[in-house]
Amino acid sequence: MNYESSKKLSDVRFKRLVGVERITFEKMLEILTVAYQAKHSKGGRKPKMSLEDILMATLQYLREYRTYEQIAADFGVHESNLIRRSHWVEETLVQNGFTIGKREIKDTDTLIIDATEVKIQRPKKQKLNYSGKKKIHASKAQVIVTGQGRILFLDVQLNYCHDMKLFRTSRRNLSKAQEILADSGYQGLTKLYPQAKTPIKSSKLHPLTKEEKSYNRALSSRRIKVENVFSKFKVFKIFSTTYRNRKKRFGLRMNLIAGIINFEG
Incomplete structure (x- = not known):
C-alpha cells in the first residue's frame, strides 16, 4: 500500500x-x-x-x-x-525526537518495571541467548513506565538474562520515586528500594492467605499499564515474531517504537 x-x-x-x-x-x-x-x-x-x-x-x-x-x-x-x-x-x-525523551523522576511518581523477551533466530553462541523458561533463543528489553503508562526508560539486553540481573546492569537510580511496582521476576528489589512492591510468593509449607492473594491481585491490576505498553510494542510484528535482523539495529528500532508510543500517549 x-x-x-x-x-x-x-x-x-x-x-x-x-x-x-x-x-x-x-x-x-x-x-x-x-x-x-x-x-x-x-x-x-x-x-x-x-x-x-x-x-x-x-x-x-x-x-x-x-x-x-x-x-x-x-x-x-x-x-x-x-x-x-x-x-x-x-x-x-x-x-530528531522519536525516542524516549529525558524526564527527571519526581517524588510523586509511581514507577512500574517489567521486561519482555523477543524471540531471535538461533545464534552461533546459543547459551548466551537461550531462555530455559520459554525454551527459545531471545533478546530482552526492560521498560520503566509511569503510572500513566509513559515510558521513562528502555534498556535492551542482546543476550538473555534474568529480569533482576537486567535491572542491576541497567544501573537505573529510582530512589526518588514514591512507589515502585514489579512482578515476581524482580524479587530482591525491595532490598534496594524500600518503596518497591513485588508479589508475595507462596511455598509448599506456607501457602498464601486470603489477604496475601488479595494483595497480589491488587498489585497485578496496578501493573497492567506496563503490560499495555508491551502490547503496543508487539503490534509491530518485528518484535512479536522471530527477529531475523542483525542485533546492531535492535536497540534503535526499540527506541523508535518507544518514541511512537510516547508520542501517541
Missing part, C-alpha cells in the same frame, strides 16, 4: 494497517522533509520513491515484518535501495 492509497482509509483503518496514527505519520513526514532538504540542499539525484512512500514502506516493514524484497516489489524499487532509505528513515526519526 502506497501513500496515495492510504489517503482513502479512515483514521481507524490507517492506524490498524500502518501501525501509527495519521497525525503521527504527518509529524514523521515533517521531520524527514526537513532532514532531506538539509542533506540535499546543494542538489543531488532524487530518489525514485517519494518521502511519503519511503516512510510508508519503512512502517510497513516494522508493522508487517515482510521481507524487504517483498515490500520493494510492491513499490517498484530494488531491495537494496529500499533498505538504504529505510535505515535513513529510522536513524533520522530517532535522532
Whole structure:
C-alpha cells in the first residue's frame, strides 16, 4: 500500500494497517522533509520513491515484518535501495525526537518495571541467548513506565538474562520515586528500594492467605499499564515474531517504537 492509497482509509483503518496514527505519520513526514532538504540542499539525484512512500514502506516493514524484497516489489524499487532509505528513515526519526525523551523522576511518581523477551533466530553462541523458561533463543528489553503508562526508560539486553540481573546492569537510580511496582521476576528489589512492591510468593509449607492473594491481585491490576505498553510494542510484528535482523539495529528500532508510543500517549 502506497501513500496515495492510504489517503482513502479512515483514521481507524490507517492506524490498524500502518501501525501509527495519521497525525503521527504527518509529524514523521515533517521531520524527514526537513532532514532531506538539509542533506540535499546543494542538489543531488532524487530518489525514485517519494518521502511519503519511503516512510510508508519503512512502517510497513516494522508493522508487517515482510521481507524487504517483498515490500520493494510492491513499490517498484530494488531491495537494496529500499533498505538504504529505510535505515535513513529510522536513524533520522530517532535522532530528531522519536525516542524516549529525558524526564527527571519526581517524588510523586509511581514507577512500574517489567521486561519482555523477543524471540531471535538461533545464534552461533546459543547459551548466551537461550531462555530455559520459554525454551527459545531471545533478546530482552526492560521498560520503566509511569503510572500513566509513559515510558521513562528502555534498556535492551542482546543476550538473555534474568529480569533482576537486567535491572542491576541497567544501573537505573529510582530512589526518588514514591512507589515502585514489579512482578515476581524482580524479587530482591525491595532490598534496594524500600518503596518497591513485588508479589508475595507462596511455598509448599506456607501457602498464601486470603489477604496475601488479595494483595497480589491488587498489585497485578496496578501493573497492567506496563503490560499495555508491551502490547503496543508487539503490534509491530518485528518484535512479536522471530527477529531475523542483525542485533546492531535492535536497540534503535526499540527506541523508535518507544518514541511512537510516547508520542501517541
